[in-house]
Amino acid sequence: MKYLYLFALLIWCGGFCSYGQQTTPLVTGDFQQLPLTQFAAQLEAQTAHRIFFDSVATQGITVTLRVAQQPLRTVIEQALQPSGLHVAVDEQRNVFIFSGTAFSTTLPENYFRPQPTEASPELAALPAPASADRPAPAAAVATTASSPARQYVVGAPQAGRSSNARVTVTGFVREAKSGEPVIGASVASEALTLGAVTNRDGYYSLTLPVGEHLLSIRGIGLKPTQRRILLHSHGKLDIVAEEDITTLKEVVVQGEKNSNVAGLQMGVERLDIRAIRQVPTVFGEVDILRVVMTLPGVKTIGEGSTSISVRGGGTDQNLILFDDAVVYSPAHLFGFFSAFNPEMLKTVELYKSGIPAQYGGRLSSVLNITTREGNKQKLAGSGGVGLLTSRLTLEGPLVKNKGSFIIGGRTSYSDWLLRQLPDRSLRQSAASFYDVSAHLTHELNANNTFSATGYLSRDRFKLSADTSYEYHNQSASLKWKHVFGPQLFGVLTATGSQYTYRIASERNAVTSSALTFGIAQLGGQADFTYLPSPAHTLDFGASSTRYRTSPGRLTPLGPESLILPDVLPREQGQESAVYLADQWNLTPRLALYLGLRYSLYQALGPREVFEYLPGVPRSLSSLTDTVRYRAGSRLATYHGPEYRASLKFALSEKASVKVSYNRTRQYLHQLSNTASISPADTWKLSDQHVRPQIGDQVALGFYRNFGSNSLETSVETYYKKLRDFVDYTSGAVLLLNHHIETDLVNAEGKAYGVEVSVKKTTGKINGWLNYTYSRSLVRVPATTESEFINGGRYYRSNFDKPHDVSLAGNYRFSRRVSTSLNVNYSTGRPITLPISTYDYGGVERVLYSNRNQYRIPDYFRTDLGLNVEGSHKAKKLAHSSWTFSVYNLTGRRNPYSVYFKSTNGRIVGYKLSVFGRPIPTVTYNFKF
Numbered sequence: 001m002k003y004l005y006l007f008a009l010l011i012w013c014g015g016f017c018s019y020g021q022q023t024t025p026l027v028t029g030d031f032q033q034l035p036l037t038q039f040a041a042q043l044e045a046q047t048a049h050r051i052f053f054d055s056v057a058t059q060g061i062t063v064t065l066r067v068a069q070q071p072l073r074t075v076i077e078q079a080l081q082p083s084g085l086h087v088a089v090d091e092q093r094n095v096f097i098f099s100g101t102a103f104s105t106t107l108p109e110n111y112f113r114p115q116p117t118e119a120s121p122e123l124a125a126l127p128a129p130a131s132a133d134r135p136a137p138a139a140a141v142a143t144t145a146s147s148p149a150r151q152y153v154v155g156a157p158q159a160g161r162s163s164n165a166r167v168t169v170t171g172f173v174r175e176a177k178s179g180e181p182v183i184g185a186s187v188a189s190e191a192l193t194l195g196a197v198t199n200r201d202g203y204y205s206l207t208l209p210v211g212e213h214l215l216s217i218r219g220i221g222l223k224p225t226q227r228r229i230l231l232h233s234h235g236k237l238d239i240v241a242e243e244d245i246t247t248l249k250e251v252v253v254q255g256e257k258n259s260n261v262a263g264l265q266m267g268v269e270r271l272d273i274r275a276i277r278q279v280p281t282v283f284g285e286v287d288i289l290r291v292v293m294t295l296p297g298v299k300t301i302g303e304g305s306t307s308i309s310v311r312g313g314g315t316d317q318n319l320i321l322f323d324d325a326v327v328y329s330p331a332h333l334f335g336f337f338s339a340f341n342p343e344m345l346k347t348v349e350l351y352k353s354g355i356p357a358q359y360g361g362r363l364s365s366v367l368n369i370t371t372r373e374g375n376k377q378k379l380a381g382s383g384g385v386g387l388l389t390s391r392l393t394l395e396g397p398l399v400k401n402k403g404s405f406i407i408g409g410r411t412s413y414s415d416w417l418l419r420q421l422p423d424r425s426l427r428q429s430a431a432s433f434y435d436v437s438a439h440l441t442h443e444l445n446a447n448n449t450f451s452a453t454g455y456l457s458r459d460r461f462k463l464s465a466d467t468s469y470e471y472h473n474q475s476a477s478l479k480w481k482h483v484f485g486p487q488l489f490g491v492l493t494a495t496g497s498q499y500t501y502r503i504a505s506e507r508n509a510v511t512s513s514a515l516t517f518g519i520a521q522l523g524g525q526a527d528f529t530y531l532p533s534p535a536h537t538l539d540f541g542a543s544s545t546r547y548r549t550s551p552g553r554l555t556p557l558g559p560e561s562l563i564l565p566d567v568l569p570r571e572q573g574q575e576s577a578v579y580l581a582d583q584w585n586l587t588p589r590l591a592l593y594l595g596l597r598y599s600l601y602q603a604l605g606p607r608e609v610f611e612y613l614p615g616v617p618r619s620l621s622s623l624t625d626t627v628r629y630r631a632g633s634r635l636a637t638y639h640g641p642e643y644r645a646s647l648k649f650a651l652s653e654k655a656s657v658k659v660s661y662n663r664t665r666q667y668l669h670q671l672s673n674t675a676s677i678s679p680a681d682t683w684k685l686s687d688q689h690v691r692p693q694i695g696d697q698v699a700l701g702f703y704r705n706f707g708s709n710s711l712e713t714s715v716e717t718y719y720k721k722l723r724d725f726v727d728y729t730s731g732a733v734l735l736l737n738h739h740i741e742t743d744l745v746n747a748e749g750k751a752y753g754v755e756v757s758v759k760k761t762t763g764k765i766n767g768w769l770n771y772t773y774s775r776s777l778v779r780v781p782a783t784t785e786s787e788f789i790n791g792g793r794y795y796r797s798n799f800d801k802p803h804d805v806s807l808a809g810n811y812r813f814s815r816r817v818s819t820s821l822n823v824n825y826s827t828g829r830p831i832t833l834p835i836s837t838y839d840y841g842g843v844e845r846v847l848y849s850n851r852n853q854y855r856i857p858d859y860f861r862t863d864l865g866l867n868v869e870g871s872h873k874a875k876k877l878a879h880s881s882w883t884f885s886v887y888n889l890t891g892r893r894n895p896y897s898v899y900f901k902s903t904n905g906r907i908v909g910y911k912l913s914v915f916g917r918p919i920p921t922v923t924y925n926f927k928f
Helices: 002-021 036-047 072-083 288-292 414-418
Strands: 026-035 050-052 062-071 086-089 094-098 143-145 151-154 166-175 186-189 194-197 203-209 211-218 225-231 235-241 268-272 298-300 308-310 318-322 345-351 365-371 380-385 389-399 403-412 430-445 448-462 468-485 488-505 513-533 536-556 571-585 590-604 607-612 623-629 634-652 655-666 668-671 682-685 693-706 711-728 744-760 765-779 803-812 817-826 834-840 843-848 859-869 879-887 895-903 906-913 919-927
Touching: 026 036, 026 072, 036 050, 036 062, 036 072, 036 094, 062 072, 072 086, 072 094, 072 151, 143 151, 151 235, 166 225, 186 203, 194 203, 203 211, 203 513, 211 235, 225 235, 268 288, 288 345, 298 817, 389 430, 414 430, 536 682, 571 682, 668 711
Parallel strands: 050 094, 143 235, 151 225, 166 235, 318 365
Antiparallel strands: 026 062, 086 094, 166 203, 186 194, 186 211, 211 225, 268 345, 298 308, 345 365, 380 389, 380 919, 389 403, 403 430, 430 448, 448 468, 468 488, 488 513, 513 536, 536 571, 571 590, 590 634, 607 623, 634 655, 655 693, 668 682, 693 711, 711 744, 744 765, 765 803, 803 817, 817 859, 834 843, 859 879, 879 919, 895 906
16 A cells, blocks of 8 residues: 555656646737736636636736747736736646735745744745836836725836935726716825816826825716825826716716815806706706706796807807817707707816816807717617607727727607697698717727717708708717827817708798708817926917808799899808916915917908998998909908916815906807797808907806815806997898898997805705896997997897796605706896887888887796606616606796787787696606
């Protein structure tokens, strides 16, 4: 038996010794952006080794490495060096990847011999860290931090570097499940009170002393988390954070809890898409513009309209951007629906004052709408079915963890519902729309990302088989985002937008005709952010946009039509700008933002321009000459500086005071005979006769938070001066007018007001209450016009509504059931009324009041919604919810307009209400 034991021992020893004597396996391969799991699988296939690691602790680590006939352990060490993980290999072909304290898989030599008591066992030597003599492999990708328990090494140790030296860590903050960048997330070292906020691409740059740091990460929809880093030198650390799935869908208005107090910018509102879903709207359709209307300083023009007036400005003075591409008509079906698919959106930002220097071209506000990038991990989808509309969105990876797509569409089937109504005229009507949005993104490498966004919509409306309206929106943007270094980040963007409409009348064959209009623009811009120090952030860039309009074309329809064709000449213009801005934290309490934007506009030929007698009102009788300009020649040139400045002083951690001033210029003018946007509106470029609009605004605000920053309060007051915006002479003709300048006047105006806001962001009851007092007045200087408007004195603008109150609140009964309430009150908008009749030359004529002397009745509306969610099981084929809502719960007949008719020799007034009774809706939503 002892020989049997000896034989077995010899076999075991021979196997052990033969393994110990065999050569280390060599690896050859080109590993490009491989997750650690795939990288390990390829190594196992080549070497017959087994590789073990914690999949949770190593989540998000990817490897880019090219090797040829290198030892297995060396290859793994190079791949893991940016992450700070260790590797160990035992004699049974097992490879261990781990964090924490290093250990050896073999016992030291002479371990079983007696050792001096003061001696300690020797541990196997670990690979030396990267240094000046042994730099980190250039092919290795940036570290991705996904676990709060690990320590991540950033940069390579530098010999002789002082511990007081400061270096910069940069990267992107993304959601773990989808890979979406997180906008407005804070990455901060609370111990040093140093931090940074991610931009709209999720990019951050933070300068810290060399050494160990604990970073805190907070943001919209993220679980508050931390990352431990060992900072040696400049480096990149991408942070992957988990989504915050709470039992209560809170109305999150701003990302960081105290950003309204600590942030430098004032007059800015940020809405998360989850907050937008909570506000009940007409027909159950989630509508971002109707939620924007509940914000302080923002007023709706009329019932059922998505046209907005911001701080007394006109509807054309709002710059609406969809991934940086301009959208001219942001509504469907005359304003009943927003033009944007809510499933596609990530964030909505509204700037009312303190507008950043990179934005220009409008006087009142900038509404910046950002799309989601799509899920980079797996295929997903969402949608909904309502009474009038349905929507569907699909998203998924193009290349896992590198590229993604998201595409969404909406359509209406209101035509089918109209055909079911008993009224014959309504059965002959039609109303429908559709829109399609798409976004693609691809991360070429750690420093370069490309993306593209496209949008297309079509609307059609016809009432009682009479005039039909059809209008289209198209927009597209291409972006290249590049990280030049730890302190410089840039974005190059190319955009294109187009809006066209067609109004046709075919009831009478003799007068059948079609009127068309179109405006298009192509532009490019370059935006850069440079961080020279923790106290300074420099933004600079340039942009250029070419405009082209087709002011109007009337064409006959059919051989029997007697309408004569009429075409207005096209207009062209070029707008360019450069800007520079510096955000400077002077002290922990005092911060300053200074910006300068310089814009240049040129009206271009070919075109014919009419000249009039100087010093007298423009009219056909004062017309003196016609000047013809060649293609590309300059008709007129306007330019000037646009100043931007903001100052913040922190009274305490929960209170601050801010002041801002900005000047803006606008070279486009909307011509409209209605207060709200309609398909018949046209756009006019500035030229010799129509000067660009200029606006100056100064604002002052006080901000105070209570509790754990869960209750936010603010008071802002502002004063605006406007000049050279367009107003009209009495009886102005705006369509197909070859001498439109004779019916336009250059007006000046002023607006002022106070905005009070209270927001509760946490708890079972959450929402906001806003009150705005504002005035908006207009004056046409009497010395420049033959027909004095209101005697040259100030009169109310179409957007003068002094009092406005809005309440948006939510209450959650349980994890699956919640209710939403929306209440709106505002002063009625101004109108001009007929006040008497008089006889002139035997003809009875109507005498009107001064312009906008009266008002329509005040507006009041209450909406109520109930949200019922399905079970919250994590593993389900699809998650669903039902939304039940009632629009105009009290059935109040709010007048949209007031008009008059002559009946039996008497002038009788009528009020038109769009929604004069409660409108119940039900919507089914799903997500998979």
